[in-house]
Amino acid sequence: MISTRRNFLGLALLGLTAAATGCSTAIGSGGAGETKTLRYQGWAGDVTLPELAADLGYLDDVRLEWVGNTTSGPQDIQSAATGQVDFGGAFNGAVVKLKAAGAPIKSVIGYYGADEFAYSGFYVLEDSPIRSARDLIGKKVGMNTLGAHHEAMLGIYLKRNGVSPEEVAKVEPIAVPPVNTEQSVRQGQIEVGVLGGILRDKALEKGGLRKLFSDHDLLGAFTAGTYVFTERFLHDNPGTVRTFVTGVAKAIEWSRTTAREEVVARKVDILTKRGRNEDPTALRYWKSNGVAGKGGRIEDRELSLWVDWLAERGEIGKDQVVVSDLYTNEFNGVAA
Template sequence: MSPGTGPGGALPRRLFARSLAGLGAAAGLAATAACAGPARAAGGGGGKVIRYQGSVGTVLPLELAAALGYLGDVRLDWIGNSISGPQDIQATVTGDTDIGGAFNGAIIRLIAAGAPITSLYGYYGIDSRIWSGFYVREDSPIRSVKQLAGRTIGANTIGGQTEDVLKLRLRQAGLPDDAAQLVVVPPVSAEASLRSGQLDVAVLGGTLRDLALSRGGIRPVFTDYQVLGTFTCGCDVMRDKFVRDHPDTVRTVVAGTARAVAWSQTQPRERVIAEFARIIAARGRQEDTSQLRFWLGYGIAERGAVIAEREFTVWRDRLVDEGIVGRHEAPVAQLYTNRFNPYASRGVT
């Protein structure tokens, strides 16, 4: 997710403070969640109101579902914008929100630390059109992955997809995981930091990547698509208690969002972009919509955002190999469920 602001231009204080800690505080967050009272753990309206964080200038699958009328009597309550996926699901773990989305590797880390959450559907991914690249300036001496050793690489967060993809690619090149230094840089600032020489490498994806490429002078060393292929990278999660207490609401949210994803996968691109523009204008947050013209899709691999096992095993296996996650911690079967998603059933279109 992109960095953003809450109502009135400021991220809620409690959420901003948690974003600074990153996933290093996962165990503490899990313990806090276990002690949270019922009022913190569930949204209002008898489970029919879903509190969530958005992202500046974009429309999440969940928001698209609401706009298309696919959520029935379930209402969304936007409490501000997330600055990263790990921060977003931390807010869900602690009960500040009812749903949040992040890179699957970050989800595994939190669940292994004891966080009572489950992944319900994919919400973003990569394919041949939608990917992020590790970019350098055109005149940079860096030409290969091996030459990333000792370099500074800007990413939007620690503990997210960029970090795990980088480590996976470094290992493939025969380098240690810590061969390069990853630093946190807001996505909207990454291009400028790269061009000014503050960074050796900047990770650029989506519309920000295309805007940067349109200005020229940069080139990729490698892309996450080259590493993973077509792949759903992140999921939306809910607390297990919310799922147990409000199964009908969860079914409505998952089925409606899955339907919205399928809609985006089958409609002409121009129609989807027009709907996004309408949604962003209607919510009145004074957002720049100029990036929408570069939108190519959510990148979700499966029809209707169904979760595939491999989308978790690749990251869990790596975390186990590194000793970050115990071999018996966070078994894949406990990381996600497709039971609320009608697109997981054979014959559903």
């Protein structure tokens, strides 16, 4: 149930040779005209922003073709890099890592992040002696994926609070399935657990837990993940990408300005009518996409944060990527 140490930014290296070579085949229909069909992976029990945009009629003549579900953002963008799907989404650290490894991908719009409603908190038992960053030395911190968003937040929290690199090495991040995190904290298998969304809200309803800090506490509102295409696909299908990105941007703003109950009802309706035998329970807890910029506009700092963090860890060389090469807002008709 609980596995130890490093498990992700290893993942961005799996299939990287294929990513670097295969992305040359991830093209549209070229001289025959732009493709109007975008292949993608979904998430079981969830309605993605592109799916919402399609249902709202914001994608015009562009059609989405669902090819299956994923449980991993890094896997999703690798699939886009190798041409198995046309676009994928992941947390921005995975985007930076994949780009640094040679995959010619580019972010085009933000799709999730942290705000006062959508955030990941680091929780301890209410009577835990852990009340500061230094109290985490020698303790186990459970999170869904190692080397990713949550481990970065933990590292930033420790560094900001004066914990030395040698002491940081004594804090032990551990991969724990999200559905088991609350129980692992309550049973003392780990001292701290990262909880977000429905799992956070359900755990807090039971009581007995206390928030140590959250990603929103650390960085304020920020976009944490982006959708990517290969540069070749962008070159061959600019009109299709513009329709897609602008449609997703409109869906972000629709979600922002529409009553929460209406957004939830729409998502539940989409999930139910597509007939994939999914449980809509998690959707009923939806509060926000957490996207910071208008229409998912991407800002330098949302990617430079991860360039710096990965370079500090020795995962990439700081000169391997140029932040401005990682993304573009030019296809976003709402926030270009």
